Amino acid sequence: MTREDARALDRADPLAPFRDRFALPEGLIYLDGNSLGVLPRAVIPALADTVQRQWGERLIRSWNEGWIDAPQRLGAKIAPLIGAAADEVIVGDTTSTHLFKALVAALRHDPARRTIVSEAGNFPTDLHIAEGAVACVAGTALKVVDRADLAAALDDDTAVLLLTHVHYKTAERFDLADWTARAHAAGALILWDFSHSVGAVPIDVTAAGADMAVGCTYKYLNGGPGAPAFLYVARRLHDALANPVSGWMGHAEPFAFTDAYRPAAGMKRWLVGTPSILAMASLEAALDLWRDIDLTQIAAKSAALFAILAEAGAAAGLPCVSPTDPARRGSHISFRHDHAYEVTQALIARGVIGDFRAPDVLRLGLTPLYLSHEDVWRAGEHLRDVIATEAWRNAAYAERNAVT
Amino acid sequence: MTREDARALDRADPLAPFRDRFALPEGLIYLDGNSLGVLPRAVIPALADTVQRQWGERLIRSWNEGWIDAPQRLGAKIAPLIGAAADEVIVGDTTSTHLFKALVAALRHDPARRTIVSEAGNFPTDLHIAEGAVACVAGTALKVVDRADLAAALDDDTAVLLLTHVHYKTAERFDLADWTARAHAAGALILWDFSHSVGAVPIDVTAAGADMAVGCTYKYLNGGPGAPAFLYVARRLHDALANPVSGWMGHAEPFAFTDAYRPAAGMKRWLVGTPSILAMASLEAALDLWRDIDLTQIAAKSAALFAILAEAGAAAGLPCVSPTDPARRGSHISFRHDHAYEVTQALIARGVIGDFRAPDVLRLGLTPLYLSHEDVWRAGEHLRDVIATEAWRNAAYAERNAVT
Numbered sequence: 001m002t003r004e005d006a007r008a009l010d011r012a013d014p015l016a017p018f019r020d021r022f023a024l025p026e027g028l029i030y031l032d033g034n035s036l037g038v039l040p041r042a043v044i045p046a047l048a049d050t051v052q053r054q055w056g057e058r059l060i061r062s063w064n065e066g067w068i069d070a071p072q073r074l075g076a077k078i079a080p081l082i083g084a085a086a087d088e089v090i091v092g093d094t095t096s097t098h099l100f101k102a103l104v105a106a107l108r109h110d111p112a113r114r115t116i117v118s119e120a121g122n123f124p125t126d127l128h129i130a131e132g133a134v135a136c137v138a139g140t141a142l143k144v145v146d147r148a149d150l151a152a153a154l155d156d157d158t159a160v161l162l163l164t165h166v167h168y169k170t171a172e173r174f175d176l177a178d179w180t181a182r183a184h185a186a187g188a189l190i191l192w193d194f195s196h197s198v199g200a201v202p203i204d205v206t207a208a209g210a211d212m213a214v215g216c217t218y219k220y221l222n223g224g225p226g227a228p229a230f231l232y233v234a235r236r237l238h239d240a241l242a243n244p245v246s247g248w249m250g251h252a253e254p255f256a257f258t259d260a261y262r263p264a265a266g267m268k269r270w271l272v273g274t275p276s277i278l279a280m281a282s283l284e285a286a287l288d289l290w291r292d293i294d295l296t297q298i299a300a301k302s303a304a305l306f307a308i309l310a311e312a313g314a315a316a317g318l319p320c321v322s323p324t325d326p327a328r329r330g331s332h333i334s335f336r337h338d339h340a341y342e343v344t345q346a347l348i349a350r351g352v353i354g355d356f357r358a359p360d361v362l363r364l365g366l367t368p369l370y371l372s373h374e375d376v377w378r379a380g381e382h383l384r385d386v387i388a389t390e391a392w393r394n395a396a397y398a399e400r401n402a403v404t
Numbered sequence: 405m406t407r408e409d410a411r412a413l414d415r416a417d418p419l420a421p422f423r424d425r426f427a428l429p430e431g432l433i434y435l436d437g438n439s440l441g442v443l444p445r446a447v448i449p450a451l452a453d454t455v456q457r458q459w460g461e462r463l464i465r466s467w468n469e470g471w472i473d474a475p476q477r478l479g480a481k482i483a484p485l486i487g488a489a490a491d492e493v494i495v496g497d498t499t500s501t502h503l504f505k506a507l508v509a510a511l512r513h514d515p516a517r518r519t520i521v522s523e524a525g526n527f528p529t530d531l532h533i534a535e536g537a538v539a540c541v542a543g544t545a546l547k548v549v550d551r552a553d554l555a556a557a558l559d560d561d562t563a564v565l566l567l568t569h570v571h572y573k574t575a576e577r578f579d580l581a582d583w584t585a586r587a588h589a590a591g592a593l594i595l596w597d598f599s600h601s602v603g604a605v606p607i608d609v610t611a612a613g614a615d616m617a618v619g620c621t622y623k624y625l626n627g628g629p630g631a632p633a634f635l636y637v638a639r640r641l642h643d644a645l646a647n648p649v650s651g652w653m654g655h656a657e658p659f660a661f662t663d664a665y666r667p668a669a670g671m672k673r674w675l676v677g678t679p680s681i682l683a684m685a686s687l688e689a690a691l692d693l694w695r696d697i698d699l700t701q702i703a704a705k706s707a708a709l710f711a712i713l714a715e716a717g718a719a720a721g722l723p724c725v726s727p728t729d730p731a732r733r734g735s736h737i738s739f740r741h742d743h744a745y746e747v748t749q750a751l752i753a754r755g756v757i758g759d760f761r762a763p764d765v766l767r768l769g770l771t772p773l774y775l776s777h778e779d780v781w782r783a784g785e786h787l788r789d790v791i792a793t794e795a796w797r798n799a800a801y802a803e804r805n806a807v808t
Contacts, residue, residue, distance in 0.1 A: 047455060060759070
């Protein structure tokens with residue numbers, strides 16, 4: 001792969017026009033959009049309108065002029081990205097809070113089933129929240145097993161199988177339909193975490209028959225730092241599952257101001273408190289970009305970008321820990337290196353932003369909406385050079401925090 | 405009280421200069437700042453910087469340049485408003501979610517105590533969430549009693565007394581120290597909801613010896629629609645209470661990516677998921693206004709504004725349901741009227757925005773930071789006229805939703 005090859009791919013890229021819709025910083029090759037997506041230009045005027053006109057001028061009246069329905073309206077905009085119906089998705093709260101609500105609800109669904117099954121090394125908050133959920137339903141437990149032992153762990157005590165669709169570190173992807181069917185065959189519900197897959201790979205919860213899902217909107221969906229997360233519940237379960245964090249926004253009549261809680265119909269019952277309208281406005285502008293996007297083009301370009309970095313990594317002698325089959329991975333590529341932290345820092349010093357994941361992984365995100373093939377080719381050249389020259393030995397130490 | 409009297413009060417008002425720090429819409433008398441506070445002008449550049457520079461240019465690096473500490477930093481800015489130490493308050497999530505976390509933690513604190521006691525007619529989400537909390541701790545129950553029966557309801561089974569400091573409808577205020585002492589005398593914890601009092605009346609949790617508190621930041625603190633709420637836990641309880649919604653942001657080492665949850669020290673353990681940084685940025689700019697404000701001046705002006713509307717309401721023959729003693733109320737005034745909804749609409753048609761609270765209350769918020777005495781005097785004149793001419797009989801019907 002030469003620079004000219006990469007440029008040729010860019011000329012033929014049907015997604016290339018989307019790059020201008022993002023405010024990409026000069027001189028940076030940003031391979032961390034799987035952690036925090038880039039600013040869509042449309043967010044700037046949308047937020048200005050929300051702050052200055054809707055809040056500043058319309059004030060409380062704005063609740064009746066679009067704010068109160070934002071969780072459902074944004075849910076409907078996410079729905080096509082996961083193959084759900086418009087009324088099966090709602091936005092608000094964090095991924096962690098949605099996980100908590102969904103897991104407690106799943107544990108209460110069939111009192112004969114007492115166990116959450118999940119994967120060791122899953123994204124930490126999924127396991128942390130699962131610990132918290134079982135503590136809220138007497139007699140339940142969390143069973144965390146290695147990926148190879150997941151199938152055997154499912155039995156007639158399993159209430160819910162909690163899986164993250166694409167692994168945050170390795171990019172390994174579970175087969176959605178296959179694992180949904182396995183959970184159902186065991187009589188269990190399945191709860192998917194799409195944080196590292198939504199907007200990165202095609203998803204069809206309806207075809208898979210999935211029960212519940214959560215997902216992050218500040219990665220591939222570019223909703224902004226800490227943007228509100230989404231929750232999907234299949235319509236057949238809407239009446240059967242109840243939100244344990246029974247706040248007034250999920251009440252059937254929040255403005256009747258009654259003492260007793262009565263859950264709303266449909267997805268509205270999963271709301272808790274008043275969501276941040278500024279966060280919602282940013283996310284909505286980011287989601288509107290996706291109206292015109294074909295997810296199969298996203299997947300195809302992701303595979304092409306991956307191939308460029310896989311070739312560079314191989315040339316540098318770096319072991320790739322991500323699957324070679326595009327159908328079995330998400331949209332990032334991870335390499336193992338004993339000094340992965342220092343390699344990450346050396347790349348950042350050259351304007352190539354990826355991230356380090358403990359203990360030994362360099363992770364590079366591939367976001368087809370705003371990265372060109374040439375960008376990724378140049379990143380690959382830097383990677384080869386950093387390894388070949390051992391430039392990482394001089395990398396300045398910086399803090400390791402980075403919100404995935 | 406004449407218009408000239410009101411103008412004289414404005415000339416002598418030490419808070420008058422703050423009015424210019426807010427973007428007040430032309431031609432509106434906004435008496436709903438107790439529901440959604442007005443836009444502070446400083447929010448506009450703060451959000452522009454957060455979006456365009458911090459997110460747009462610095463991207464993921466901003467997590468290490470101020471974002472990660474925002475919950476603690478904003479907590480420290482709220483602390484002086486409630487008499488807490490800087491490290492006893494944290495910001496993030498909604499009031500409802502904070503209530504849930506604090507109530508479940510309180511129910512687990514002493515297994516011999518199994519009951520939450522609260523007040524009938526408390527703000528709905530407090531009671532709804534309390535229902536949800538007891539369902540998460542086996543063998544516990546919620547006891548909701550009339551205000552007159554609260555003292556008698558406290559006994560050696562009481563785990564926590566949940567009170568809203570200022571009542572959202574009537575503006576009645578509980579004595580903070582007195583009721584904290586009553587809860588403690590019964591051996592119970594107390595959890596205060598300051599949603600309708602923070603920024604409206606002086607609060608001193610340290611002098612009162614209060615255990616826990618939550619509060620809303622989009623009312624008197626002007627943080628923006630759905631701005632993140634705060635949680636206070638007295639330092640003596642920091643190690644004794646644990647967050648049931650055990651998300652990664654409350655982990656001792658969130659970026660160590662370990663499977664097992666280990667709570668952080670101090671208030672950090674109460675965090676759940678990644679908070680909206682845009683919501684935080686707006687709130688922080690709003691909070692910075694309070695550095696220069698003397699809460700005793702707020703209370704004195706609130707009392708003066710109240711007196712103006714109380715006089716107008718009395719002249720109109722409207723029964724006032726708010727306490728006459730300023731020390732026993734918050735910073736709004738409520739009147740009863742059989743057609744309170746229509747009266748509210750008639751006032752709105754004249755540019756006087758208050759709100760209706762079912763079934764028969766007209767509620768008018770008094771926000772000393774940006775209302776002048778003359779504003780409130782003019783609102784009083786409109787109120788008298790609407791009642792005298794029965795203009796409310798012609799009020800157009802609009803939706804009743806309004807987020808308190």
